[in-house]
Amino acid sequence: MYFANFWLGKLSIHQLPTNRITQGGAIMMVLIVLAILAYVTYVKKWRYLWNEWITTMDAKKIGIMYIIVAIAMLLRGGSDAALLRLQQATSVGASHGVLPASTFQQIFSAHGTIMIFFVGMGLMFGVINLILPVMLGSRDVAFPFLNSVSFWLFAGGMVLVNLSLVIGQFSNAGWLAYPPLSELRFSPSVGVDYWIWSLQIAGVGSLMSGINFISTILKNRAQGMTLMKMPMFAWSVLGSMSLVVFAFPILTVTLALLALDRTMGTHFFTAGGGGNMMMYVNLIWAWGHPEVYILVLPAFGVFSEVVPTFSRKRLFGYTSMVLAIWAIVLLSFTVWLHHFFTMGAGANVNAFFGIMTMVIAIPTGVKIFNWLFTMYQGRIRLKTPMYWFLGFVVIFTIGGMAGVLMSVPPVDFQLHNSLFLVAHFHMMIVGGVLFGLFSGLIYWLPKVLGFRLNERLGRYSFWFWLVGFLTAFTPLYVLGLMGATRRLDHYSAATGWQPLFILAGFGVVLIGIGLGLQILQLIYSILTRHALMDTTGDPWDGRTLEWSVPSPIPFYNYAILPTVSSKDPFWAKKHPTEQPALEIVQDNQPAYKDIVLPKNSGLGVLIAGFAFLFAFAMVWHIIWLDIVGVLGVIITLIIRSTDEHTEYTIPAQEVAELDRNYRLERAEV
Amino acid sequence: MEPTLAVSSKALRRQEVEEGQSKILFGFWIYIMTDCVLFASLFATYAVLHNNTFGGPSGAQLFSLPYVLAETMLLLTSSFSCGLATIALQNKSKAKVIGYFFLTFLLGLGFLALELREFRHLVLIHDSWTRSGFLSSYFTLVGTHGLHITIGLIWMAVMMIRVLKGGLGTYNVRRLKMLAIFWHFLDVIWIFIFTIVYLLGALRV
Ligand code: HEM
Numbered sequence A: 001m002y003f004a005n006f007w008l009g010k011l012s013i014h015q016l017p018t019n020r021i022t023q024g025g026a027i028m029m030v031l032i033v034l035a036i037l038a039y040v041t042y043v044k045k046w047r048y049l050w051n052e053w054i055t056t057m058d059a060k061k062i063g064i065m066y067i068i069v070a071i072a073m074l075l076r077g078g079s080d081a082a083l084l085r086l087q088q089a090t091s092v093g094a095s096h097g098v099l100p101a102s103t104f105q106q107i108f109s110a111h112g113t114i115m116i117f118f119v120g121m122g123l124m125f126g127v128i129n130l131i132l133p134v135m136l137g138s139r140d141v142a143f144p145f146l147n148s149v150s151f152w153l154f155a156g157g158m159v160l161v162n163l164s165l166v167i168g169q170f171s172n173a174g175w176l177a178y179p180p181l182s183e184l185r186f187s188p189s190v191g192v193d194y195w196i197w198s199l200q201i202a203g204v205g206s207l208m209s210g211i212n213f214i215s216t217i218l219k220n221r222a223q224g225m226t227l228m229k230m231p232m233f234a235w236s237v238l239g240s241m242s243l244v245v246f247a248f249p250i251l252t253v254t255l256a257l258l259a260l261d262r263t264m265g266t267h268f269f270t271a272g273g274g275g276n277m278m279m280y281v282n283l284i285w286a287w288g289h290p291e292v293y294i295l296v297l298p299a300f301g302v303f304s305e306v307v308p309t310f311s312r313k314r315l316f317g318y319t320s321m322v323l324a325i326w327a328i329v330l331l332s333f334t335v336w337l338h339h340f341f342t343m344g345a346g347a348n349v350n351a352f353f354g355i356m357t358m359v360i361a362i363p364t365g366v367k368i369f370n371w372l373f374t375m376y377q378g379r380i381r382l383k384t385p386m387y388w389f390l391g392f393v394v395i396f397t398i399g400g401m402a403g404v405l406m407s408v409p410p411v412d413f414q415l416h417n418s419l420f421l422v423a424h425f426h427m428m429i430v431g432g433v434l435f436g437l438f439s440g441l442i443y444w445l446p447k448v449l450g451f452r453l454n455e456r457l458g459r460y461s462f463w464f465w466l467v468g469f470l471t472a473f474t475p476l477y478v479l480g481l482m483g484a485t486r487r488l489d490h491y492s493a494a495t496g497w498q499p500l501f502i503l504a505g506f507g508v509v510l511i512g513i514g515l516g517l518q519i520l521q522l523i524y525s526i527l528t529r530h531a532l533m534d535t536t537g538d539p540w541d542g543r544t545l546e547w548s549v550p551s552p553i554p555f556y557n558y559a560i561l562p563t564v565s566s567k568d569p570f571w572a573k574k575h576p577t578e579q580p581a582l583e584i585v586q587d588n589q590p591a592y593k594d595i596v597l598p599k600n601s602g603l604g605v606l607i608a609g610f611a612f613l614f615a616f617a618m619v620w621h622i623i624w625l626d627i628v629g630v631l632g633v634i635i636t637l638i639i640r641s642t643d644e645h646t647e648y649t650i651p652a653q654e655v656a657e658l659d660r661n662y663r664l665e666r667a668e669v
Numbered sequence B: 001m002e003p004t005l006a007v008s009s010k011a012l013r014r015q016e017v018e019e020g021q022s023k024i025l026f027g028f029w030i031y032i033m034t035d036c037v038l039f040a041s042l043f044a045t046y047a048v049l050h051n052n053t054f055g056g057p058s059g060a061q062l063f064s065l066p067y068v069l070a071e072t073m074l075l076l077t078s079s080f081s082c083g084l085a086t087i088a089l090q091n092k093s094k095a096k097v098i099g100y101f102f103l104t105f106l107l108g109l110g111f112l113a114l115e116l117r118e119f120r121h122l123v124l125i126h127d128s129w130t131r132s133g134f135l136s137s138y139f140t141l142v143g144t145h146g147l148h149i150t151i152g153l154i155w156m157a158v159m160m161i162r163v164l165k166g167g168l169g170t171y172n173v174r175r176l177k178m179l180a181i182f183w184h185f186l187d188v189i190w191i192f193i194f195t196i197v198y199l200l201g202a203l204r205v
């Protein structure tokens, strides 16, 4: 027995799922993973995967991997959502629906965690990786190896969350795991540990990405691109990543303290022993509120690129946009208490945080108006990225006004933890973050894939999403006002809530169709790519640097690094009469130089692999494996840092040839 | 028309390498900033919990200022010798660099030994981190600093071997600069721990 404990910790066969729904989910997931592995083996693509993807240092490819993981997680989180809605639509009066209470709790905890950390963050880092370096006129991010480690840590966290479905169980304590419920005494299973360690490794990955992108933006810009000439997307990412750098260490600490409480018997947040659980709530929201802006700022950035392009106008109010971003960044750290006005901090404290919350709506409003003014008198083309923008304006404004309502403490005392709140943040995160990143994906994927996505299917999916979303979430405002609290697995028929819950459930079906259409759009576009081929590199008549290189972007991004001297350099080059003409590249007399690029390395995935082992061992209390994990990380780091030949050079001659071939190839298509 | 090929010289490449190294240094400063936030969160936790002794001992009862002063002197001196190592680095004097870093290493090791001895003492008299919220936050804050010191020592050991073998090339110089920043940073954090945890703790009756 002792022996088994030593080798396996708390792991045992009894930890396999016992409940029907979980079993079904687990079996399906295992089958999908096995099918993928079998397929890769069958087509003999392991070597290709390893050389071209797993070990890659190319930000564009890392971006695509982020996006693939995020889409897979969107399907997982979406299935969770469908189950939650099914339960709430049916579990009324004598009927107890389809899910046992404990499963229901695990599903809503997993849903929130997955959607924020692996869908929101995943799509965000995906889009940033895809386009930011190219947009800045650079060959790569500042630290390509760090980028690879970040991605694999993110992937490791993702695997850990999903593993909880197969072995053990997930947390019952909600996506933010408030103590004392999340303490060992009340949550003795491994669920909360899975939550902690999955977020811990993914969070460290995000933190490193934050450092990486700040350095990229400040150090890797094209010559002549002063800060005030940067594309607004870059500004938005800079704002978002500054928040990452200041907020994620707080998350790291908070998770670590909760883990210490659970494993070492400390008393940080315990109900007895001199702990203070409200400290947890303060800490987690000191990270959590900035986090919502971390997610939404890059989405804002996408719109700041999309709207000018499709309005054929300069972005309205560039300077005010920059100021608004930094106002949001600063104010983000002054509002966290609005998540728990009911703590009882007193009228003055609540009033302060209430007012700051209202104030943060102002720069957000400035940005919305600036986009609308950009459209005003523009020559607007309604392509799918614009549809997502218009949908965003409607939903985000409604959700924002709901937020301002709740920023009044006495009102919030009524609405706190009700479905009204749930409606608010879904409108912000789905309508803001997801719509923004979807828009960005359709806008920029042609740059990476070399062909556009099918417009018609894109429009259909948009309409299903929009109508579905409004159907699914508008009833929640009403339900919240009627008194429905969040996370109910059962309610009395006398409440009269059921029709609205059923309506909300129907909305989810529509969203599901929208999601299906998006995937269909992707597949169909790949199949018919010849008709959608982008031969010019500039399918939307774009304004910024990324459109000046051919699609798909060569692995070295630019054969010759560009020099810029205006805000919309590519537009200026295409329309020399409108603005002072500026050279990007002297096409007829290219002066090629050697290109230095990072070599591929498997050490990134190795480091993340050891970190994953460490996290897994922490969940199950397998001490020897913990030691292996830590030593593995340290030794791999030392090995990596000993290697001084992490780059390779493409000689100028070869660059010239590559570039020429690239152009010829494109000209033939 | 044939494109003109600019001949890429060694000098150009060297310039690129140097730019790359300065970029890493810049990124490292941002990392230091994130570590500041990490410690700030731990200090905040300590500030919230320092009175929650839950019937256990308070800081005034546990801390011995002369002992902590000894720890502090060790760490400050190590920071000083680390500074001397940086000067030696500028003068490209390999022997001195290794010598001073070795001194820094010994002093840091001494600091760590004293800290662990204090921890051991507290655990033996049953005032470990499980005793109260105050002690939980004390052990975690000071322990996190100690963990950083440990990482710094491992790093220092690796760097000494590397300099012995490879000398003071661009890469090693940059790494040593980063190590020095890290070490001074830990010194600054310790000053805060000394003041907030030990001085204020011991003075409170
Ligand atoms: C326009 C400015 C905004 C205002 C005035 C605002 C206001 C609020 C308030 C007062 C709450 C707390 C309600 C309660 O718990 O009782 C809240 C919760 C929340 N908001 Fe906002 N908000 C704004 C923007 C955003 C944005 C942009 C996002 C996301 C991108 C967002 C996401 C959330 C989330 C996730 C929660 C709560 C989650 C939870 O409790 O689990 N909000 N908001």
Ligand SMILES: [Cu+2]
Pocket (backbone or CB within 6 Å): A288, A289, A292, A335, A336, A338, A339
């Ligand atoms: Cu908030």
